[in-house]
Amino acid sequence: MSKYLEVIGANTHNLKNVSVKIPKNKMTVITGVSGSGKSSLAFNTIYNVGQQKYLESLSSYARMFIGGLDEEAEVSEINGLSPTISIDQKTTNRNPRSTVGTITEIYDYYKVLFLNIGERKCIKCGTIVKKDSISDIIDYISSFDDGQKFIIRAPIKKDFSNFDTLKKEVLDLGFIRFSIGNDIYTVNDDLKIEKFENISIVIDRLIKKDFSDDDSHDTKRLKDSINLAYKVGAGQLEILFIGESSHCEDSVKKFSNIFVCSNCGHIPAELTISSFSFNSHQGACEDCHGLGVKKVFLEERVTNPDLTLLEGAIIAPGFGGDYFFEFLKEISKKNKIELNKKYHLLTKREKDLIMYGTGSKVYKVSFKSETGVKKEFSSKFEGILNTLTRRYFDGGADKGIYDDYVVDMDCPTCLGYRLNKESLSVYLNSKNIGELSDLSVKKSLEFFKGIKLSKSQEKISKKALKNIIERLEFLAGVGLDYMTISRKAGTISGGESQRIRLATQLGTKLEGIIYVLDEPSIGLHPRDNDMLIENLKKLRDIGNTLIIVEHDEDIMRESDHIIDIGPGAGIHGGNIIAEGSMTEIINNPNSVTGPYLSGKRDIFIKRGERKNYLKQRKQGKEIKIIGAKEHNLKNIDVSIPLENFVVVTGVSGSGKSSLVNDILANYLANELNRAKRGTGQFKEILGLENLDKTVIIDQSPIGRTPRSNPATYTGVFTAIREIFSMTEEAQIRGYGPGRFSFNTKDGRCEACEGDGLKKIEMHFLPTVYVECEVCEGKRYNPETLKVKYKGKTISDVLDMTIEESLDFFKSHPKVIKILKVLDDVGLGYLKLGQSSTTLSGGESQRVKLSTELSKRSTTKTFYILDEPTTGLHFQDVEKLLKILHSLVDKGNTVLVIEHNMDVILNADHLIDIGPDGGDKGGNLVYEGDIKGIQDCKESFTGQAIKKYLLK
Known part of the structure; x- marks a missing residue:
């Protein structure tokens, strides 16, 4: 087996024919300035080739069901390659149904525990509901004092109008004794009772003995009596104590081998593993459908308190026309609501009427429109909030127009726990699955390490508990002990997401893998870095290779090997300028990173200078x-x-x-x-x-579509389009700035709708993005591309880096002002037209910062x-x-x-x-x-x- 992963002739993105040997089963850090080519080597070359080799090992049929790679790496050869796994900063999916628990599979084990060892309570009265086995009942009876007399009886869920019908029922079942309440009778008794209720059949009369021997006559008799009572009582039986007993205050103890409440008779639904899933109709709350939240319109969001009703205090969409204002006048007149008083000065009664309506009362409204046409209508007034809610959930209108007026609030039915009442009625050490999921990783570990279980529960739950505790410890080990199991995936940062996946990989205990990580230290306080480094070492020490794109000094110092790429960004980078151990990097005069690690260069700008x-x-x-x-x-x-x-x-x-x-x-x-x-x-x-x-x-x-890019976001593209529209050719053709937008039909290529690329689904091969054959990737139609400024088309300009465009537009201060700031924040290597979907979170943040600075x-x-x-x-x-x-x-x-x-x-x-x-x-x-x-x-x-x- 090769000791090195050898990359030969890598030219992906800005890499310049890079060749490098990376030691296997070691921790290697790739560092360098932003845009130098770190990710191009680690992710776009090593990881991509590893994934491609894996896909090629599958049958063409299997490949139909696996997503391919967006691009192929430009590299001559890679030797010593093992299976690759990428753990990057891309946040987990934004599905509102995904949580930390579902991502890590911890919640799957929770479901197993609650189904198999959870204690169920009646949703009507709170009484514990469970199936009582024969051994449960014998264990209970064995706790009696020796000599305790008791009766096993089977309740009959019927009321009898007279003794003859009761007598016939008892005899038909093959018995002669029965009880009414706690009084025992036989069919030979002559009873003068008006109504016969709470009837039970006496199955057996027994005295407490030693029932520990399963083969003894007494134990067999007891088991047979219990079985018969369950059969006669349709799954229910009762033990009636004769004489005094310290075991039951009411002289009667009820048992059931079906899920039915012994107190109120409620029969709960049968639970399955799906009953604890909020992604299943069996488990999801009927009100919020498993989301845990409901969209709610709030008074403070739909009103402007500083305006009167006539001035437009209701600012939500749909309440500004003549019909509404005439309707409002009629409502205010009949309900004594002041229309000319600022909204915040209205009384609570007035506000409530406006927000929640006036019930079933019908108002007749008559008015003349601006054109003099008489208008009449009759209607109830349901209130602003009720109207908005109806419109929103009817689905007829574009819900996006209500985004500023609606908020997510915990569902009032499930209290945010996402599950229905039956699923939340199961408890483990006094917590239901929703309450348990709301605990942090740290608190969850304390809960499971201190959980109290019976011997049978321990046996059933041993494997699930082991997996839960292991996963929780891995999460805590990567600095996520504060995170709750119920936390939504959409609220998890890129750094947190990466550490969750790292914890999951630690749990798999795979060996011989090449892990490619992207700044796992992001979002971590220096205190937590030590824990992260220890877990990275654990992953390495079980026989894996770690390739980490990182800038953190502590991780660099603890690594086995460092590769410094640069010296600059974009076209100024793409070379390996230094590699080796920490000492070798510090002593290499070509390294950009070395001087900072050695302390020769210090980021000391204004430490403590501003004392105001x-x-x-x-x-x-x-x-x-x-x-x-x-x-x-x-x-x-x-x-x-x-x-x-x-x-x-x-x-x-x-x-x-x-x-x-x-x-x-x-x-x-x-x-x-x-x-x-x-x-x-x-x-x-x-x-x-x-x-x-x-x-x-x-x-x-900075944008949700591939068409968003630094040029459009910062606004510099507007100025650039104006420059093109002022050229002689554009003036002759009558082209305005809009002609040079790839978002309008006039100038863009309609074959690719201005994207420059076409996505080809290859089914059993990787998805391929190919240049549009009509515009050859230039986004625009031929007529638009005939207009040139300084010999360059608008497409050529979008393909320039920010650094290149600075020189190109040097005579245009308006453009230079914006481009200079982009370059100052370290983004000179980005292309003007680079898709926003390819930008990292840090790059997006700096584009926004530069926009504000310009x-x-x-x-x-x-x-x-x-x-x-x-x-x-x-x-x-x-x-x-x-x-x-x-x-x-x-x-x-x-x-x-x-x-x-x-x-x-x-x-x-x-x-x-x-x-x-x-x-x-x-x-x-x-x-x-x-x-x-x-x-x-x-x-x-x-x-x-x-x-x-x-x-």
Whole structure:
């Protein structure tokens, strides 16, 4: 077996005939600046070829059912290749039905446990409902005192009008004794009772003996009597104690071998494994269909409190026409609602009538339209919220128009647990499956390690429990102990998603695999990095090869081999400039990474230089969040000094995103930018009078279709189209800027609708994207391409990198202004027309940042960024910090959530949330400067800073 994975002549993307030997069964880190070619080597070459070899090993029939590769690697040869598995940053699917539990298969084991050893309760009265076996009943009887007399009887679910019909029934069943209530009679008794109810047949009269010997006469008799009672009682029997008993307060103990409530008689539905699946009609809540949430229209979202009803206080779509306003006048007249009073000044009665309607009352409305035509109609008024709900769920209208007015709220029927009442009536150590899924990984581990089970339950659940605990420990081991099992896939970040898949791979214990990972440290606090590194080593030590695209210094230091690609991005990269051990990289003068690892080059821009935050606070120039208690936040008060570079830190799950994204960002967007976002829980936020606007820059894609690209998103394409429309050829042909858009029919190629590519489904071969044969991949029709600027068509321009286009458009300040900022944030290697679907989260975030930076310079803007260093090399971080500091220098405020030590050390003001994740987090651990946090014993960030500065 080869000791190396050997890549020969790789030319994928910007790689320049790269050849490299990667040691097998070792941990190799590929690093370099953004766009240097790291992913091109790791994912687009090594992983792609590995997948292609796997597909080629399958039959053509099997390949029909397996998705292929989007592109083939350009490489001469790869030797020593083993099966490849990619663990990248692509977030898990956005299906609202997917959760952490379903992705990791932990929930599948939960279902097995609850079906086989769960304790079921009646949904009507809460009584425990279970099937009682013969051995269960014998165990119960064996607990009696010796000599205890008892009767085994079978209840009959009939009422008899007279003694003769009762007597006949008893004799027909082959018995002579029966009971009415707890009184025993025979068929020979002459009973004078008006109504015969609560009748039971006496099966046997017994005395408690030793029933431990299955072959004894007494045990056989007892078993036969129990079997007969179940048969006569249609699955139910009762034990009636004779004389005093310490075992049952009511002198009667009920048993059943069918699922029926012994207290109220409710017969629950038979449960199967599907009954615990919210993706099955058997288990899903009937109200929310297994989603756990319902779409709800809220009064505060559909109204403008500062307008009167006649001025248009109802801002939701569909309430602005003549019919509505005339209808509103009639309703207000009959119900004494003031139309000329601002909405927030209306009484609760008035608001309730407007929102929820006036019942069955019918209103007759008559009015003249603007053209003088008389209009008449009669109608009930169901209320604004009810009308919106009906329209939304009728499906007749485009639901997208209601996005700003509707929110997801926990389903009131299942309380967000997604399952129906019967499925949620099964308990394991006092928790149903919904409650158990809502626990964090850490709490779940505590639950299962401390679970109390009977011997039979232990035997049944042994394998499932082992698998659950193993999977939970793997999740905790990659820094996800704060995450709940019920957390929706759509809320999981790229870094979290990757670590979930890493934990799943650890659980498989496969050997001989080449794992290709993309920055597994993303989103991790330095404290949690050690756990991640240990788990990566575990994966290596069982006989696997790890190829990790990474910028994290700790992971580099712990790796066996480092490959440095560069020296620059795009056309300036694509070469292996250094490789070897950590020491060899540090000592290699060609390495871009080495100087940062050795400490010869330091990202030290403005550490502690800006000392005005105390002054700002004294002048009241701060944003103060009071009473933040979203998710795990513990009702905390946080102050953010304005005109400073503020960094929010804390371990994963501590509450940073809850504070910054859910509360602050959404509130500022609503108040300053007139957005309609749902905000997290807080008491109040003060200091908005010091701000003009907020800019929130996250890592979501810049567009949902392949047609979105950096040129269209930043707006530079508009200016470029104007330049083309001003050329002599365009003027002669009468072409305006719209002609050069690939989104309009005039100028684009209609064969591919402006995409330049056609997708060919090959069934048993990989899906192939081929150039459109009509436009040859140029997106436009021949007439449009006849227009050239400086010898280049509009298609040629879109194929230029940002760096190339800077020189090409150097005489156009409007274009240069935008392109220069894109280049400054380290995106010079991107093509102007590069599809948004190919951009990473970090690249998308920097495109958004550059768009904001290219706008007219302002002050009093509050910038919010969530981990902006994602995917950035040391050199790129340095560039980013210069830009962020320049924003602050202009009088703006920049707040970032970040784990990167170089960013933290450049902060003017730190806000540390924690101290830990989940329920042990949510507190304000520290706020202040860098020096102070190092003395805070409770802060894991402070400890990490101390450790970092000692290197």
